[in-house]
Amino acid sequence: MRISLNHADRLGRLSIAGVSCIVLLYLALPLVVVIAISFTETEYLKFPPQGFTWRWYWKVVSDPTFVEAFVVSSQLAAAATATALLLGVPAALVFARKKFPGARAMNALFLSPLVLPTIVLGVAILQYASALGFARSFWALYVGHVVLVTPYVIRTSLASLSGMDATLEEAAQDLGATRMQAFLLITLPQIKPGVIAGALFAFINSWINVEVSIFNSTAQFVTIPVKLFNYIQFNIDPTLAAVSAVTIYIAILVVVAIDLAVGIEKAAVNTTADARS
Amino acid sequence: MRFTSVNAAALLLGPIAFFLLFFFAPFALLIGESFTRPDGGMTLANYITVLSDGYYWKALLNTLLISFWVTVVCFVLGYPLAYFTVFHVPSVWVRRGIYVLLVTPLFTSNIVRAFGWIIILGRRGIVNTSLIAIGLIESPLDLLYSKTSIVIGLSYILLPVMALSVCSVLQTVDRSLIEAARDLGARPSRAFLAVTFPLSLPGVVAGSIIVFALSVSAYVIPSILSGGREMVTPILIFQQYTATFRPDIGAALSVVLLAVTLLLIGAYLFFLERRLRVAV
Numbered sequence: 382m383r384i385s386l387n388h389a390d391r392l393g394r395l396s397i398a399g400v401s402c403i404v405l406l407y408l409a410l411p412l413v414v415v416i417a418i419s420f421t422e423t424e425y426l427k428f429p430p431q432g433f434t435w436r437w438y439w440k441v442v443s444d445p446t447f448v449e450a451f452v453v454s455s456q457l458a459a460a461a462t463a464t465a466l467l468l469g470v471p472a473a474l475v476f477a478r479k480k481f482p483g484a485r486a487m488n489a490l491f492l493s494p495l496v497l498p499t500i501v502l503g504v505a506i507l508q509y510a511s512a513l514g515f516a517r518s519f520w521a522l523y524v525g526h527v528v529l530v531t532p533y534v535i536r537t538s539l540a541s542l543s544g545m546d547a548t549l550e551e552a553a554q555d556l557g558a559t560r561m562q563a564f565l566l567i568t569l570p571q572i573k574p575g576v577i578a579g580a581l582f583a584f585i586n587s588w589i590n591v592e593v594s595i596f597n598s599t600a601q602f603v604t605i606p607v608k609l610f611n612y613i614q615f616n617i618d619p620t621l622a623a624v625s626a627v628t629i630y631i632a633i634l635v636v637v638a639i640d641l642a643v644g645i646e647k648a649a650v651n652t653t654a655d656a657r658s
Numbered sequence: 659m660r661f662t663s664v665n666a667a668a669l670l671l672g673p674i675a676f677f678l679l680f681f682f683a684p685f686a687l688l689i690g691e692s693f694t695r696p697d698g699g700m701t702l703a704n705y706i707t708v709l710s711d712g713y714y715w716k717a718l719l720n721t722l723l724i725s726f727w728v729t730v731v732c733f734v735l736g737y738p739l740a741y742f743t744v745f746h747v748p749s750v751w752v753r754r755g756i757y758v759l760l761v762t763p764l765f766t767s768n769i770v771r772a773f774g775w776i777i778i779l780g781r782r783g784i785v786n787t788s789l790i791a792i793g794l795i796e797s798p799l800d801l802l803y804s805k806t807s808i809v810i811g812l813s814y815i816l817l818p819v820m821a822l823s824v825c826s827v828l829q830t831v832d833r834s835l836i837e838a839a840r841d842l843g844a845r846p847s848r849a850f851l852a853v854t855f856p857l858s859l860p861g862v863v864a865g866s867i868i869v870f871a872l873s874v875s876a877y878v879i880p881s882i883l884s885g886g887r888e889m890v891t892p893i894l895i896f897q898q899y900t901a902t903f904r905p906d907i908g909a910a911l912s913v914v915l916l917a918v919t920l921l922l923i924g925a926y927l928f929f930l931e932r933r934l935r936v937a938v
Contacts, residue, residue, distance in 0.1 A: 390845060390846050390847065393847055394746065394846070397741060397742050397746065398742060400735070400738040400742075401738055401739045401742035401743070404735045404739045405739070407735070408759050408760065408763055408814075410774070410778065411771055411773075411775055411777075411778065411814065412766065412774060414778060414784065415770060415773060415774045415777065418777060428777060469673070471672065471673065472669070472673040474659065475669050475670055478659045479661045479663075491677065494681070496871055496872075496919070497919060498892070498912075498915050498916060498919055500875055500877045500895060500896070500912075501688070501875070501916050502681075502685075504895065504908060504912050505684035508909070509680075509683060509684035512687060524676075524679075524680040525680070528677065528680055531673070531676075531677075547659065550659040551660060564659065568659065588767075589765065589766065591768060591769055591878045595896075596899065606767040606768075609769045609773075610769050613769065613776075613882065617773075617776060625769075625770040625773055625774075628767055628770055629762075629766055629770065632762050632766045633762055635765055636758055636761050636762050636765060639761075640758070645754060645758055645761060646753065646754065649757050649761050649822055649825075650822055650826045651826075
């Protein structure tokens, strides 16, 4: 016989809701504060902001060092994502469709950059690139970022591939399609959302990285997060807030794109959480 | 798709080559460097330096202590949110909004999130000015640049990881078991403690280990929110390359950090295996 909820039970439900709302506020607060302060008319950080101005954004846009850092970050993230797709999708295809000894271990090794200390990867790439003569260059950043973001592509592609019906591909092959045709005409259209989500995860994780980039860039040749890291040591002003706010807008755009591609709930739980890997 | 072994090998050739060249080789070189004397010979001296010096130990213990508290805070705040999201939010749209709020911080650079906390916790920050305005304190509190601010900043960064990890397991909990407990007369709190919570433990353990591992290796947040007053291992590593120019010591410290992380991952995998065996 089910007993109805008493006061204590209702209070319990209410307090869970209360705690959750506070936690959600806690999650939003730093980002909201940064965005709000980027519009202040004062010369220093003031919250709540005074007045409303685009001045700090104009200051960023007219500062060539910030613009250059944005360009470096974009090129790097685009190149790393493209390469991650070329490496990650074929790897996921093999892991999903072919059983061979050591496949699980190999998959785990490809995913390991997700959990290994990123700062150690940064240091390792620095020493390696120094030994080979391409230290602190675009290529040093590029190889480090590819290693860093390929796991996201492998993971989302693998999730899509194991959710789709493999017999369709086999039917296409039986009807005379080559493997390439079967992949391009049957497999790719079905796993496209997962691949797009993986590419977006890859792009944004390259875009926001500090630890690998900081060891492999120079004072002149920097990505946006490293530029911010160097800037924050000496200046804490509304310009910093404006640049930071721009990166938050980009994060929001990417979240919306992922939501449209696969649904944010599915993508978040599959890609970020490790409990079921 | 049917593959011959040759096809499979061809498809894996690119990724394997890339990871061998730019992932395994750099790590191998780093590990080699940690055993190398300045003149090129083999040595354990770097490890002896790192493991016999109280300063390095203190930093490591500090790192582990901070990571412990970060994990606790993430669990205490993240679990209720995950539970609420999975079980108590009826509207798809609200749930979607919650996931957007969980993921957006994850997609923002650590540096931007740390900056947000500087604005909130600084001497002229939001917390201090509000406390002064309502007359609770007279002079601003030193909220920034302490262990506490590092724990706040890191928990903020890793909370979504914990919450999503718990969500992923709560989603798979068989709701008829909870219904059965309720039908047999259990109050919601008892049904939770006897059924839901034990079933969600894999998510909690997995989330905790990942959160702990990521906070042990965090560099940006401690470096910005410590103000130089707190030392953690990743900052020490950074200094070996940028201030003291001892890449050999830096390499040894990196390997120690790597070993701590691998031990944690090992514990995680061991736990997963055991859980699988129990499930079968």
